[in-house]
Amino acid sequence: MxxxxxxxxxxxxxxxxxxxxxxxxxxxxxxxxxxxxxxxxxxxxxxxxxxxxxxxxxxxxxxxxxxxxxxxxxxxxxxxxxxxxLMPADLRQRWQAIQWLHWQMGGFGPMLGQNHHFRQYAPEKLPYAIERYEKEAERLYGVLDDQLKGRDYIAGDYSIADIATYPWAKLHDRQGVDTADLPNVRRWLDTMAARPAVxxxxxxxxxxxxxxxxxxxxxxxxxxxxxxx
Ligand SMILES: N[C@@H](CCC(=O)N[C@@H](CS)C(=O)NCC(=O)O)C(=O)O
Incomplete structure (x- = not known):
């Protein structure tokens, strides 16, 4: 329990x-x-x-x-x-999952958090901060799209890397990220959203x-x- x-x-x-x-x-x-x-x-x-x-x-x-x-x-x-x-047994796939989990924890989550903060909540609109984090968010979504190319899930099989990334990635609108040229992210978001557990x-x-x-x-x-x- x-x-x-x-x-x-x-x-x-x-x-x-x-x-x-x-x-x-x-x-x-x-x-x-x-x-x-x-x-x-x-x-x-x-x-x-x-x-x-x-x-x-x-x-x-x-x-x-x-x-x-x-x-x-x-x-x-x-x-x-x-x-x-939800952690691959195979050594190489397992380390793919762990790397991407840490990528989410150390980069994708915190940067998107700051982006949202400066876009939505900061009492002053600070162009430098907004531009810095919007660009970083755009870059990180691009990295995710590249990783998902030719893969159903981030580390190949479904894993904790997908679970960590999805709740942040699905909020692309509030990040100001246009998914039009992120076809792999769009496909993966749909796959994740269709999972009954999600x-x-x-x-x-x-x-x-x-x-x-x-x-x-x-x-x-x-x-x-x-x-x-
Ligand atoms: N790196 C932490 C971040 C956790 C975090 O920032 N949680 C927020 C909600 S998403 C929170 O509890 N904030 C309360 C506070 O800062 O006082 C994790 O992934 O668990």
Whole structure:
């Protein structure tokens, strides 16, 4: 049984998609990050960076006490190891999946996050910041399109690399990225969207929260946090 500390954001969706794909039993513990619930002491003990997602595995494979993991990439690796699913067994394919998972975690996700921030949320429209991140987003979508050329999924077979990348990639409109000349990304997005587990994950999200997480009130909670007291 996995406790999933979750909110309805791209990094949160990664884990519900994985859990829906594999059928591992889980309970969602909503953490409304717009209302500051990520700063609760009990949650910080699990997720010291005050971010969702995080998990607690009540029955880790070593038979020991419950084990917590934060950072969506680490959670995906942990769950792939636990279930033996969605990580290729073949050495070369496995390292393809791991590389692309890290590409998402270190590049695609953070850059798109900054792009969206400066395009949508920054109180001032800063042309330099907007141009920098729009260009980077455009570049990263191009890299993804090249990788998907001749492959059904990012690492060949369906893997945690696809699960990590999809919730961010599907939001291309808000990134200002035109997919017209990204045929492989478009095809892959359609393939991902048609997966029943992906659909179930997003349906779950809609039952938890349909409003925007970032609004005028939550901006002061989410942005400009500084050192935690
Ligand atoms: N690299 C982290 C990023 C997690 C992250 O930024 N989560 C956001 C929601 S998508 C969050 O919880 N923000 C709350 C906050 O910053 O206070 C991961 O992939 O798990």
């Amino acid at each position: 996995i406790d999933l500390y979750y909110w309805t954001t791209p990094n949160g969706h990664k884990i519900t998609i994985f859990l829906e794909e594999t059928g591992l039993e889980y309970t969602i513990k909503p953490v409304n990050i717009g209302e500051g619930q990520q700063f609760d002491k009990a949650f910080l003990a699990i997720s010291p960076n005050n971010t969702i997602p995080a998990i607690v595995d009540q029955r880790p494979d070593d038979g020991g006490k419950p084990l917590s993991v934060f950072e969506s990439g680490a959670i995906l690796e942990y769950l792939a190891e636990k279930t033996g699913q 659909q179930r994950a997003y349906e779950k999200a809609d039952r938890i929260n349909t409003g925007p997480t970032v609004n005028d009130k939550s901006k002061s909670v989410l942005f400009g946090q500084g050192r935690r007291k």
